[in-house]
Amino acid sequence: MAATAGWRYVRAFVSGLFVAVPVTVTVLDRFAYVARVEGASMQPSLNPDSGSECDVVLLNRWSVRNYEVRRGDIVSVMSPRNPQQKIIKRVIGLEGDFIRTLSYKNRYVRVPDGHFWIEGDHHGHSLDSNSFGPVSVGLLHGRASHIIWPPNRWQEIKPSLPPHRGPLAPEEEEG
Numbered sequence: 198m199a200a201t202a203g204w205r206y207v208r209a210f211v212s213g214l215f216v217a218v219p220v221t222v223t224v225l226d227r228f229a230y231v232a233r234v235e236g237a238s239m240q241p242s243l244n245p246d247s248g249s250e251c252d253v254v255l256l257n258r259w260s261v262r263n264y265e266v267r268r269g270d271i272v273s274v275m276s277p278r279n280p281q282q283k284i285i286k287r288v289i290g291l292e293g294d295f296i297r298t299l300s301y302k303n304r305y306v307r308v309p310d311g312h313f314w315i316e317g318d319h320h321g322h323s324l325d326s327n328s329f330g331p332v333s334v335g336l337l338h339g340r341a342s343h344i345i346w347p348p349n350r351w352q353e354i355k356p357s358l359p360p361h362r363g364p365l366a367p368e369e370e371e372g
Contacts, residue, residue: 228259231345232273234285238317238324242271242354243285243344253346254285254354256339264334266291266313268363269356271341274315277329283338286325287359290314294364300327305365311335318359 234243234252243252256273266272266288276282290296290308298306299320308314312331317323326332344350 229255229257229342230339232256232283232285232339237319237322239271239285239287240319240322242287242318243341250347252344252350254341255343255345257342258339260340260342261337264337266334266337266340267356269358271354271356272315273338273341274332275336275338276324277332277336278324284324285341286315286317286323288313288356289316289326289358289362290364296326296363297365298327301330306331316362 231253234254237244243254254271261272268288268291270288271285272288273283273285276284291313292308292310294308294314296306296308296314298304299316306314308331311334313334314326314331316325316327320327341354343354344352
Protein backbone atom coordinates (compact mmCIF):
# COMPACT_ATOMS: atom_id res chain seq x y z
CA MET A 198 0.00 0.00 0.00
CA ALA A 199 2.80 2.45 0.91
CA ALA A 200 4.68 1.47 -2.27
CA THR A 201 1.61 2.26 -4.38
CA ALA A 202 1.26 5.69 -2.76
CA GLY A 203 4.98 6.34 -3.36
CA TRP A 204 4.65 5.50 -7.06
CA ARG A 205 1.61 7.75 -7.28
CA TYR A 206 3.67 10.66 -5.94
CA VAL A 207 6.54 9.91 -8.32
CA ARG A 208 4.14 9.72 -11.28
CA ALA A 209 2.49 13.03 -10.24
CA PHE A 210 5.91 14.66 -9.90
CA VAL A 211 7.07 13.46 -13.34
CA SER A 212 3.84 14.51 -15.03
CA GLY A 213 4.19 17.91 -13.33
CA LEU A 214 7.65 18.23 -14.87
CA PHE A 215 6.19 17.59 -18.32
CA VAL A 216 4.01 20.65 -17.78
CA ALA A 217 6.47 22.85 -15.85
CA VAL A 218 9.43 22.54 -18.22
CA PRO A 219 7.63 23.71 -21.40
CA VAL A 220 5.89 26.51 -19.48
CA THR A 221 9.21 27.69 -18.02
CA VAL A 222 10.94 27.56 -21.40
CA THR A 223 8.11 29.56 -22.97
CA VAL A 224 8.25 32.19 -20.23
CA LEU A 225 12.02 32.54 -20.58
CA ASP A 226 11.81 32.66 -24.36
CA ARG A 227 8.96 35.15 -24.66
CA PHE A 228 8.85 37.30 -21.53
CA ALA A 229 12.05 37.72 -19.54
CA TYR A 230 15.22 36.11 -18.28
CA VAL A 231 18.23 37.02 -16.18
CA ALA A 232 21.74 37.67 -17.43
CA ARG A 233 25.06 38.21 -15.73
CA VAL A 234 26.88 41.35 -16.90
CA GLU A 235 30.60 40.80 -17.20
CA GLY A 236 33.36 43.27 -17.97
CA ALA A 237 33.87 47.00 -17.65
CA SER A 238 32.18 48.25 -20.84
CA MET A 239 29.04 49.48 -19.05
CA GLN A 240 30.73 51.06 -16.03
CA PRO A 241 29.66 52.99 -14.05
CA SER A 242 26.02 52.07 -14.81
CA LEU A 243 26.60 48.32 -14.47
CA ASN A 244 29.41 46.63 -12.52
CA PRO A 245 30.54 49.91 -10.93
CA ASP A 246 33.16 48.19 -8.73
CA SER A 247 35.44 46.23 -11.02
CA GLY A 248 36.77 44.06 -8.20
CA SER A 249 33.44 42.96 -6.77
CA GLU A 250 30.82 40.58 -8.05
CA CYS A 251 29.08 41.13 -11.38
CA ASP A 252 25.65 42.72 -11.70
CA VAL A 253 22.79 40.46 -12.73
CA VAL A 254 20.03 42.14 -14.74
CA LEU A 255 16.49 41.20 -15.69
CA LEU A 256 16.18 41.30 -19.48
CA ASN A 257 12.66 42.01 -20.65
CA ARG A 258 12.05 40.22 -23.95
CA TRP A 259 8.37 41.10 -24.17
CA SER A 260 9.03 44.86 -24.33
CA VAL A 261 11.20 44.46 -27.46
CA ARG A 262 9.04 41.93 -29.31
CA ASN A 263 8.27 44.57 -31.97
CA TYR A 264 11.90 45.78 -32.05
CA GLU A 265 10.95 49.04 -30.35
CA VAL A 266 13.62 50.64 -28.19
CA ARG A 267 14.25 54.17 -26.95
CA ARG A 268 17.40 56.23 -26.82
CA GLY A 269 19.05 55.54 -23.49
CA ASP A 270 17.73 51.97 -23.10
CA ILE A 271 20.27 49.35 -22.07
CA VAL A 272 19.75 46.39 -24.39
CA SER A 273 21.07 42.91 -25.01
CA VAL A 274 21.93 42.10 -28.62
CA MET A 275 23.64 39.24 -30.40
CA SER A 276 27.15 40.41 -31.16
CA PRO A 277 27.56 41.36 -34.83
CA ARG A 278 31.08 39.93 -34.63
CA ASN A 279 30.27 36.67 -32.80
CA PRO A 280 26.69 35.37 -33.07
CA GLN A 281 27.37 32.98 -30.17
CA GLN A 282 27.84 35.93 -27.81
CA LYS A 283 25.32 38.41 -26.42
CA ILE A 284 26.47 41.91 -25.49
CA ILE A 285 24.82 44.55 -23.31
CA LYS A 286 25.08 48.19 -24.44
CA ARG A 287 23.16 51.48 -24.36
CA VAL A 288 21.08 52.69 -27.32
CA ILE A 289 22.50 56.05 -28.42
CA GLY A 290 20.72 56.56 -31.75
CA LEU A 291 17.75 55.20 -33.67
CA GLU A 292 17.14 54.84 -37.40
CA GLY A 293 17.43 58.16 -39.20
CA ASP A 294 19.51 59.79 -36.44
CA PHE A 295 22.84 61.43 -37.21
CA ILE A 296 25.52 60.38 -34.71
CA ARG A 297 28.95 61.87 -34.03
CA THR A 298 31.02 58.72 -33.56
CA LEU A 299 33.82 58.28 -31.06
CA SER A 300 36.20 56.06 -33.03
CA TYR A 301 34.33 54.66 -36.03
CA LYS A 302 35.80 54.87 -39.53
CA ASN A 303 33.44 57.79 -40.33
CA ARG A 304 33.25 60.79 -37.99
CA TYR A 305 29.49 61.15 -38.60
CA VAL A 306 27.00 58.39 -39.37
CA ARG A 307 23.35 58.40 -40.33
CA VAL A 308 21.77 55.35 -38.69
CA PRO A 309 20.12 53.36 -41.51
CA ASP A 310 16.54 52.13 -41.42
CA GLY A 311 16.16 48.96 -39.35
CA HIS A 312 19.28 49.71 -37.27
CA PHE A 313 20.34 51.48 -34.10
CA TRP A 314 23.60 52.79 -32.67
CA ILE A 315 24.80 51.24 -29.38
CA GLU A 316 27.70 52.12 -27.12
CA GLY A 317 29.14 51.02 -23.81
CA ASP A 318 29.20 53.67 -21.09
CA HIS A 319 32.96 53.12 -20.54
CA HIS A 320 34.10 54.20 -23.99
CA GLY A 321 37.70 53.08 -23.89
CA HIS A 322 36.72 49.55 -22.84
CA SER A 323 33.81 48.68 -25.13
CA LEU A 324 33.32 46.84 -28.40
CA ASP A 325 30.23 48.60 -29.72
CA SER A 326 28.94 50.49 -32.77
CA ASN A 327 32.15 52.52 -32.76
CA SER A 328 33.86 49.24 -33.68
CA PHE A 329 31.28 47.54 -35.92
CA GLY A 330 28.87 50.29 -36.99
CA PRO A 331 25.08 50.46 -36.72
CA VAL A 332 23.43 47.27 -35.44
CA SER A 333 20.42 45.60 -37.07
CA VAL A 334 17.30 45.60 -34.89
CA GLY A 335 17.00 41.91 -35.80
CA LEU A 336 19.88 41.23 -33.38
CA LEU A 337 17.93 42.74 -30.47
CA HIS A 338 17.40 40.23 -27.69
CA GLY A 339 16.04 42.10 -24.67
CA ARG A 340 15.94 45.36 -22.70
CA ALA A 341 17.53 45.51 -19.25
CA SER A 342 14.78 46.62 -16.88
CA HIS A 343 16.20 45.95 -13.38
CA ILE A 344 19.44 45.15 -11.60
CA ILE A 345 18.50 42.17 -9.43
CA TRP A 346 21.89 41.19 -7.98
CA PRO A 347 23.74 42.02 -5.79
CA PRO A 348 20.93 42.93 -3.38
CA ASN A 349 22.45 46.30 -2.43
CA ARG A 350 22.26 47.36 -6.12
CA TRP A 351 18.64 46.28 -6.72
CA GLN A 352 17.00 49.01 -8.80
CA GLU A 353 14.98 49.77 -11.89
CA ILE A 354 17.07 50.75 -14.91
CA LYS A 355 15.67 53.92 -16.45
CA PRO A 356 16.63 55.07 -19.96
CA SER A 357 19.24 57.83 -19.94
CA LEU A 358 21.88 59.09 -22.31
CA PRO A 359 25.42 59.88 -21.15
CA PRO A 360 26.40 63.57 -21.41
CA HIS A 361 27.19 64.70 -24.95
CA ARG A 362 25.97 61.45 -26.53
CA GLY A 363 22.91 60.95 -28.67
CA PRO A 364 21.73 62.19 -32.03
CA LEU A 365 22.94 65.50 -33.39
CA ALA A 366 20.55 68.41 -33.34
CA PRO A 367 19.39 69.52 -36.84
CA GLU A 368 21.61 72.62 -36.78
CA GLU A 369 24.66 70.42 -35.98
CA GLU A 370 23.90 68.13 -38.95
CA GLU A 371 24.16 71.01 -41.41
CA GLY A 372 27.40 72.42 -39.96
